[in-house]
Amino acid sequence: MGQESDWLEKYEAAVAYFYAEVPDAKTDSSAMHLFQGIIEAQADGMVPDTVLLDAYEKLGTLFLIQNAPEKSIQTLKKGILTARKNNLLDSLLFHSYLFMGENFFLMNQADSSIFYLNRAEAALRTKADKNETGRLYNSLGVIYYESGNYTQAVNYFSKAKSALLEDRSLDNSTATEYALFSLLSNEAAAWTNLNAFTKAADLYTQALELTIDRDEIMRKLAALYVEKNAPDTALYYLQQTEQQAAAGNRLHQNILADIYLLTNQPDKVIDLLQDAATKEMNPGTNTPTANNYRNGESFQLLGKAWHQKKQYKKALQSFHLALLSFDESFQQTDVFQNPTPGNVNWGMTDLFETLLLKAETAGLLAKETQEVSLHRLSFHTYQTAFDLVFYMNNLYDNEEARIFLGEAVRKGYESAVAAAIDRYKQTNDPNDLIQGFSWAEESKATALELARNEARIKEKAGIPPELLQQEKNLKFQLTRANRQLMENYSPKRAEELEAAVRDSKLALSRLYASYNDFTVYFSEKIAAERIEFSVLQSHVNSNNLAVLSYFFAADDIFCFTLTPQGLKLAESSEKATVTSTIRTLQSSVLNSRGNSRKDLESAATKAFQQVIAAAYREIEDYRDWIILPDQILVHVPFDMMLDPAGQFLVENHALSYLYSGKFLHEDSEKPAGGQTLGFAPFTGQDSMPHPAFEPLPYSGSEIDVLAGLAFTGQSATKTEFLKHSESASLIHLATHAFSSSKPGTDPFIVFSPAETDHLLYAEELYQLNLQNTSLVFLSACQTHTGTLIASEGLISLSRAFSYAGCSNLVSSIWKANDKTTAYISQEFYRWVDRGYSFPVALQRAKNALRNDPEMAQFHHPYYWANLVFIGNRTEPSPAWIRFWYLSLLPAPIILAWWLSKKSPGKPGLFNR
Template sequence: MPFLANGQGELWLKKYQTARNYFNAENPTAVSDSIAKALFTEIVESEPNPLIPDTIFADAYEKLGILYLIQNQPGQSILLLQSGVRFTKEKALPDTLLFASYLYLGESFFLQNQVDSSLHFLDLAEKSLMGKQDQTDTGRLYNSLGVIYYESGNFSQAVNYFSKAKSILLNKSAPEQPAENQYALMSLLSNEAAAWTNLKEFDKASALFAEALNLDVETPEIEKKLTSLYVKKEEPDTALIYLQRAWNDSDTDNRLYQNLLAEIFLLKGQPDRVTGLFDSLQEATSAAPTGEEPTTYNFRGGKSYQLLGKAWLEKGEYKKALDSFHKSLLYFDESFTQADTFQNPTPGNVNWGMTDLFETLVLKAKSARLLAKETNDVRFYDLTFETFQVAFDLVFYMNNLYDNQEARLFLGEAIRAGYESAVLAALERYEQTNQPAHLIQGFLWAEESKASALELAKNEARIKEKAGIPEELLQEEKALKFQLTRANRRLMENYAPEKAEELETAVRDNKLALSRLYASYNGFDTYFIKKLEAERIEFSSLQTLVNSGNLAILSYFMAEEDVFCFTLSPGGLKLAPPQKENVVRETIQALQANLLESGGKNRNKLEKQASAAYDQLIAAAYPHLKKYRSWVVLPDQLLVHLPFEMLIDADGKFLVENHALTYQYSGKLLQLDSNPVRSTGQAMGFAPFTADSNSEDTGSFNLLPYSELEMEALGGKVFTGNSATKTAFLNHSEDASLIHLATHAVTAQDATANAYIVFSPSEPDHLLRDEELYQLALTNTSLVFLSACETHTGKVMKSEGLISLSRGFSYAGCSNVVSSIWKANDKATSYLSRDFYRWIAKGYGYDVALQRAKIGLMEDPEMAQYRHPYFWANLVFIGNPTSKSTFFSSRSLFWFLFIALTSIAGWFFWTKKGKPKLSL
């Protein structure tokens, strides 16, 4: 501290030191804070004052802003902290002095529900931290970021931030921690546990809560969160035990207590007790009671109205339910002030409890639908569809805000039920009105609910190239992804328990580094804005697609107990009669089990099952589909593993005999490709387990003697045996126009981290794991042909569909993939592959080429033993249809012109020779 020259200066210094002493009191009280606030106020109000150093003014603004924040006055805190920031910049003081101001500005804006501003200042805090030697409060920064991610519904990333803050605190704390550190640790443990609770990882949450309880600090606060855990687990009796422990009888008018009790009553099927509990809620105002944070109160008020609405819904009081849900929205979204029930908020900013906001919108839409049925008032039908759409617009915003696939997959599963309700509402209205608009809306919502994480990844990759993001940041992203992949692999391969924590920390820190990098991308306006402006699914585009390609789309959607089939063709959109989901499931499971158990031998029972599946899934729609040779199938849930080409029609023929089938994860991803076979780049083939492989050790993997023959007609560069290494693949794949992998693969139904593709064991690292696929950039690759076993199988998610190795290649940017649903026969696969490439060389699209290869195998007398669907139905084409079933390749065009010109020349010669000359 510089010396102050005279008595007045010393007086100011004494005031400042006294204020700091009260501010840093070991046991602060309202009185000590009040004295500190008065002294700091006196200092800042004396500006400008040459007797006071600039650094004291800057510190006084900061400390005063923090004191107002502690006293739940975030608005006043923001004014003072921003004044301090301006002063620091005007006086050209070091930016490192601004860390605390930025941090507390972030927290203050968050308490005012201005989360975009909050994130901005927290990002500035993190940047100023880089050059700061004293990194006190770093843990608080990561905790604040964790809270924001938690409130936005990104619970998986919130876990990482809370865990990071916890590790920082533990590294800095002495063995005997002071009371404030014990309290901070309890808070971080319970925050992380709450995030795991929302992810439904209850065992992890319970372990963290137990650790927090052992600290013997603020036990009632932990018990409140344990109440929420058991509510989430739907164990109301245990939840009630913790609720009663957490509150004294004198505190039971607390809003949080009432909300938890209401959730318990609802779990017990006691809606009357909920409406009784909230008797006075109709008179409640939005003003916060004394001593409670405004935003917290508003959120809890919104939750109360949401729970009241649920109770009225159970009691069949739909108008009261609708009114309650609308009032809930007014609390959840402070920018929304329309008391009119027929109005809805406009998504576009981060709010407290965004997942609760979505749930309330869906519940409001359901109430409006039930009220419309009860009153036959068309206004409530309109409100139903409008409210559902607002809910899905909010989901779109949230998904674009999220920075990792894990969070998007979790959100997709959480909101799937909302889409099911919306589709059913649209179809119900279509039955009533027969208006195509309602059928179209149901179809669009059905497809919008699928594969959102995959769609967003493709959009981001496309937008990122044109968003003006510096190349060094893109390279940093690539390096971080590589480090994360390596850290994940080390963690997965670790067998030493003592190293687990160290490896988990490395994975977490890499995820956080990527998170902060992606947050910086949002600073480029064009990037985030273009993500939000990305084209949503449009019916007119899909209608143009089927018209131009003269093809048909079959879209399947499961809701409640039914399987719905939409068909879109040049003849328009139609809906087949729904089928019972349990009946379809039984048929498909029996078909799949019989197919795999048969081993390609017994066909009688299989053909009956294939006919039954056709009757349930295709027959009713077939009259509208029959004349279209090319079909695009958009499966849902259990149908993702079904090869439709093996279903048997009413004439006893496999569908593949008359139709070329393309599969796609969602209609959102469909586009018409006029010429998928691009000439740029080189075709690449990899066959590490050929019959003449030089490898002395193939590990546990058998040789595939026909694998090299698969690529006989491929052209390009083929790597076989020891040359077919993972390194060669990584070095060449991103420049390849076409990639063929004739090798082994391993997948798992419930743990895709164990899925991988096998390259030559001549390298120690010869397994290409599924997560590594997500780091590739295959936008230049027209097709990946995966003849390896079971590359199109894996975990099936309700919203995202199939999480498989084949999806990994789609995620990496390749639009077209041929993949295998079950273990492939080496010889049959080799035949199909060779024939596939021959048809491609003749100018056919991928879908027709695969169809003709399968027909060729069934008709070839030399392959008679492989006619069973077991040998050919496993290979499916996932991608985009072509605008024409055939087109000329350069070779076929040459021969066409040669034959045509030869014929013309011959005709001309004949006429010249055979006709008499005319005399003059």
């Protein structure tokens, strides 16, 4: 009893010191001494396991407070081992995991930090009380912020804020206000990096109202306006801080230096930062202190200042010193060396930006000095930067973050491609041209590429089916919450739905993090094949293809041709001129409505001259062309352009389109089996009328030729599509669709309004698994139009099907005419059934329409050019398509029969 009294008194006294109303060094020291005594008493076997764990945990916390992370980790680990040895509940280890994660964060060991924070989050789910929930989510938010995933960081900071305000255990209003201040500031910083400046400024204003640290918020507002390129406003906020305290504040100095750079005052930057930055160098080695983020910023700013002054050698050295500051694992003082991407670094976006600056500066210095080694350094540094982006993208767990990153790095790729082509023109070395082409294609459609890679890898990574089902359920919940949020008009309900969306995203994030525990999954993601030029060349040779690749840089459009004769560079075009011509061509075809051809033919000839003519000599002898478009060119069907002989390109060439050269060598062969699936909900026969969607009387004939499941009228429901689509080998949708180029609008496909829920949105298509589907024929309006994103391409319904795993699609760029679409689709399947590839079948179907005298009123490109094939040239096995009438009737009789069924109709009467 005496021994029990001894440890119990020590424990109660230690806890009292730990929770002292006004904690100081003395109370902390007393608590640490007493907790250490309790831990030493465990040898007597008198101290209960839970008390012993609490002693380890609180002692580790005190070491953390004293900024002694190594001692804290050592102590907390002993507590965790003790708990496991004595079979204590994992929920009791929540705080130990949390503080372990924070310790490793302080030591810049990201992987370990993420591991323990994820363990803490798992323990939280079984924990009775939810104390420190806000702290956990804030820590996770910081992790995502530092790795550049600002989208997910916002979700975690928002969740932390909600948890903090709901935590009833926090009766100390001052502590709560400090925590809230931190969360508001953190979330605002994330929104600033997402360029959502209004949201960020609003959160900073809320933080100011707490009157905790006015100077910090003023500096962050100044940094916000630096990002907005508004130096005068930035300077105003910076001047609101206490000048005396600011003199030695590196953050303050760096923001001021940024303002000087925006106002073209590089000398002031050098005067301000040169001495301060070099003072923090390691004595004797003349190298910066590793993991010194602020000093890294200072060196980067100094590099920019020297760059503005065209003193490239000094700029190059400054950027290299910034790299040494940002990445503690990189210790090479030789400027010709670069860090190796392969682990999580804090400030990864700053590391990437610095690498780009170093690469560009090395290239400029190479031009100035004619040193070949500097050219090699420039290219190597660009590649290091892009390798880092690839690694970052594989760490990200949502498409939104990946698209944002793609946009952020697009200009870097533009600089790199321009540098490679410039070097090629000097050296005529094909390796320089290959490098430019590879970077151009590597920059495109990264989010789509990664999603498809991950889907394939999941199939063989050993991930349990229950986890994959959980993923589908969470995606469904997220989609439903998003849909409800878009349709909601109640502010109160909107808050609930926004929270539901956020929580679903975070749950998915946790699930994806658990996938990385399966070694095969993460290692194969990281090892996923990049562009391998020799493989692409082999693919082109074996299929006798011509590839036409475009890349928009600052002012020019670069055009590459890849044929069995090798890679060539066509003469570049002016971006502004081509953009104007393409817009004229688009308006000409759409405004013609199938009537006047004079203006259209003039625009089509001009477009050919500016976009294709320079490359035509290299590719004109090839039947099969694959187009790799960029930016505004994704909206244009090339086969309506007129060649020098005045012929439409479709007359002599079968055209395919791909989102990027990364998909060029993709194996488009699908497993045998499955059945065809057709939907025509608006045939006009047993269809349910709808005021917004008119009948499509020819749509039923499109799916009549398919041997599998065919749903028409009221039976063509969204439910039936979702039920059968993932097992279908071919899907044909003859219906209405909606798409818009306005950001924030979600395109959809229309099924029978016999069901209340009859719109299938692109977001829902993302959740499907169509990896076994050989072809999707989207016979509906504008399925290949939508929001154009420079780095990703067209965010459209056709992309949504590609995202779901289908490699080959026929899609429409503008409104589809019911009668001509039915004609083309039937002709398409007839040629596919004869063994022709999808692009050749589509070419022949279009030419059949153009040459059919009975369809003379539909020969205008308005009626046939809108349909494009997206995918690889494939010689499909016709086993999954059966045309019942082909086996019964000879071709001439079939044609006569089909023509007798056609109604003369008014052109354009039934549009989709």
